Each structure stands twice: as C-alpha cells, then as structure tokens.
Amino acid sequence: MDGPDVDGLARSMALLAGGHDDGHAHPQHPGDGAPGARSWGKAPDYHDDPARAAAAQAATAADRQRYLTAGLAPVDCRHCHAQVSVKKLGPEYTAVQWNSAAAARCAHFAEVRAAGGDSGRERSCPRLADSIKHAVAEGCLEAFSSAPSPGDG
Numbered sequence: 001m002d003g004p005d006v007d008g009l010a011r012s013m014a015l016l017a018g019g020h021d022d023g024h025a026h027p028q029h030p031g032d033g034a035p036g037a038r039s040w041g042k043a044p045d046y047h048d049d050p051a052r053a054a055a056a057q058a059a060t061a062a063d064r065q066r067y068l069t070a071g072l073a074p075v076d077c078r079h080c081h082a083q084v085s086v087k088k089l090g091p092e093y094t095a096v097q098w099n100s101a102a103a104a105r106c107a108h109f110a111e112v113r114a115a116g117g118d119s120g121r122e123r124s125c126p127r128l129a130d131s132i133k134h135a136v137a138e139g140c141l142e143a144f145s146s147a148p149s150p151g152d153g
C-alpha cells in the first residue's frame with residue numbers, strides 16, 4: 001500500500017473537530033450491571049452495553065463521514081495539478097485529504113517512487129503545500145468552512 005494514511009487523518013480530524021453535541025443522557029437500566037465489573041480508573045466505555053456501543057460506533061462513522069466531507073475545498077497543486085481536498089481547521093491549521101488519484105498524479109510522489117523511496121511516507125508535496133498556503137491566503141477555504149451545514153437532523 002502506498003499513499004497517505006487517510007484513515008489516520010480522518011481520525012485526527014474527528015478528534016480535532018470534536019465538541020459535537022452528543023450529550024443526551026441515556027437512562028441506566030436498573031440491575032443490569034455486570035457482576036464484578038470494575039471500571040474505576042478507566043476511560044468510560046460501553047462494555048456492559050453492546051447495543052449502545054454499536055450505536056456509538058455507527059454515530060462515529062456517520063460523524064466521521066460528515067467531518068470528512070463538510071468544509072472540504074478542492075485545491076490544485078500548481079506544480080503537478082494533483083487535486084486534493086483541504087479543510088481549514090483553524091487559523092493556522094489545515095487538513096489535507098489525499099485521494100489515490102492525486103497521490104498517483106503528484107509529481108513529487110512520482111519522483112520519490114522513481115528514486116526508490118516510499119511515497120507512503122511522504123506527507124505532502126511541498127509544491128502543493130505552497131498552493132494550499134495561497135488558497136488559504138486568498139480565502140478560498142474560508143468560503144467552504146463558513147458555508148451553512150446541510151440539515152443537521
């Protein structure tokens with residue numbers, strides 16, 4: 001496998017975006033605790049509630065998909081014209097989402113491969129990073145990140 005770790009990026013994006021309002025309380029089922037389950041000192045999890053664990057997982061997947069697609073702006077590399085999706089996460093931070101077409105097209109990655117390197121270890125094309133900086137400076141990403149989100153059930 002080569003190409004960037006999109007899955008890892010997705011996770012970090014979800015973490016950074018955080019703060020979604022999933023704060024509704026679920027009533028506990030009385031007498032439904034697993035005997036002998038000792039959970040102090042651990043991060044809360046849903047080991048004793050498989051249904052909720054499954055629901056949480058589904059919600060996470062849906063959230064992840066939303067984080068991945070919301071606010072993404074296409075940015076072309078001025079050097080090799082690979083097109084990636086970029087999301088502005090903060091004033092100084094943008095997340096770049098590579099796809100396989102862009103990774104295959106990027107001249108920088110091609111050079112790395114031609115030199116016998118592992119393009120999967122390259123985080124980004126330096127030319128593209130430059131292009132993204134310009135896109136940010138020109139406010140291209142602001143337009144996307146400030147767009148109203150589609151109906152949030």
Ligand SMILES: [Zn+2]
Pocket residue numbers: 077079080081082106107108125126127128
């Ligand atoms: Zn490039």
